[in-house]
Amino acid sequence: MANTFSEAVREAIRQEMEADPRVVVIGEDQRGGHGGTNPALETEKIEALGGVLGVTKGLWTQFGSERVIDTPITESAIAGMAAGAALTGLRPVAEIMFMDFFGVCFDQIYNQAAKFRYMFGGKAETPVVFRGMIGAGFGAAAQHSQSPYHIFTSVPGLKVVVPSSAYDAKGLLIQAIRDDDPVMFCEHKMLYGESGEVPEEPYTIPFGVANYTRRGTDVTVVALGAMVPRANQAADRLAEEGISVEVVDPRTTSPLDEDGICESVDATGRLVVVDESAARCGFAHDVAALVAQKALTSLTAPVQLVTPPHTPVPFSPVLEAAWMPDVDRICDAVRKVVSER
Secondary structure, X not given: OEEEHHHHHHHHHHHHHHHOOOEEEEEEOOOOOOOOEOOOOOOOEOOOOOOOOOOOOOHHHHHOOOOEEEEOOOHHHHHHHHHHHHHOOOEEEEEEEEHHHHHHHHHHHHHHHHHHHHHOOOOOOOOOEEEEEEOOOOOOOOOOOOOOHHHHHOOOOOEEEOOOOHHHHHHXXXXXXXXXXXXXXXXXXXXXXXXXXXXXXXXXXXXXXXXXXXXXXXXXXXXXXXXXXHHHHHHHHHHXXXXXXXXXXXXXXXXXXXXXXHHHHHHHOOEEEEOOOOOOOOHHHHHHHHHHHHOHHHOOOOOEEEOOOOOOOOOOHHHHHHHOOOHHHHHHHHHHHHHOO
């Protein structure tokens, strides 16, 4: 069955709410002022807004206000409420909306939810999912276009998911909701409209298992989120030039499939990492360091990183497009590692 990325996210939450009464949704605009009673038909519920881009649209209508909780504009309260609810036995799915806003509620995530299991000697489970949009390309400017998954990855106690397709979004989100630890679930807003085959029945994708979206022998390209389709396009273009590219999508940055990445590099001898998170201290640098530590002798050329410049995301559409890693830059990086010895 073909679904868009956003439909896959909604379906995952809906099916888990139907299966487990402990699953609740918390966030801004989940009802959005559009819920209530139709004056003409008092028993008929008006469709809820479902978040800023309508990803959870319909959940309030089906499950009501006790399980789909509309909040004020206060990320600190959303994250704190979700973390506390998880400690009491619920399984909250909290929407931060734009992941850029994590700075407002980072104490509740970084110092509380991520550390409960450790602080209480393993006796406290915190099964909470913090959902939010990441990524540039939407013209949403510097405060609404970042991809801070590298920051979440650096926090012990957090699991971090960055899906790249509708199929992965559903399976990874169901896995996240069922997980007993806090999960940061990062949804690239430019993927919401992308379609793919998604099974109707619930299924899970285990964390820490990379997906090989293209198989190749000359170069390994590691990419996340919206960078995966771009890496696939680059691989297809380069195949016409006789360059065989293997694209590895880790899907989760914590846990990270270190063995899967290193095995690919061992086979190809070359590595390009495409990363939208940061030009300094980002996910690309983490992967490069991993390969330098565990697969250095397999490399036949220096590692190439394709990242944005170390600047805020521009608002100008022309500058934003230039800021983001694109297919041309990925192809250039691959050609460079193939030509170097």
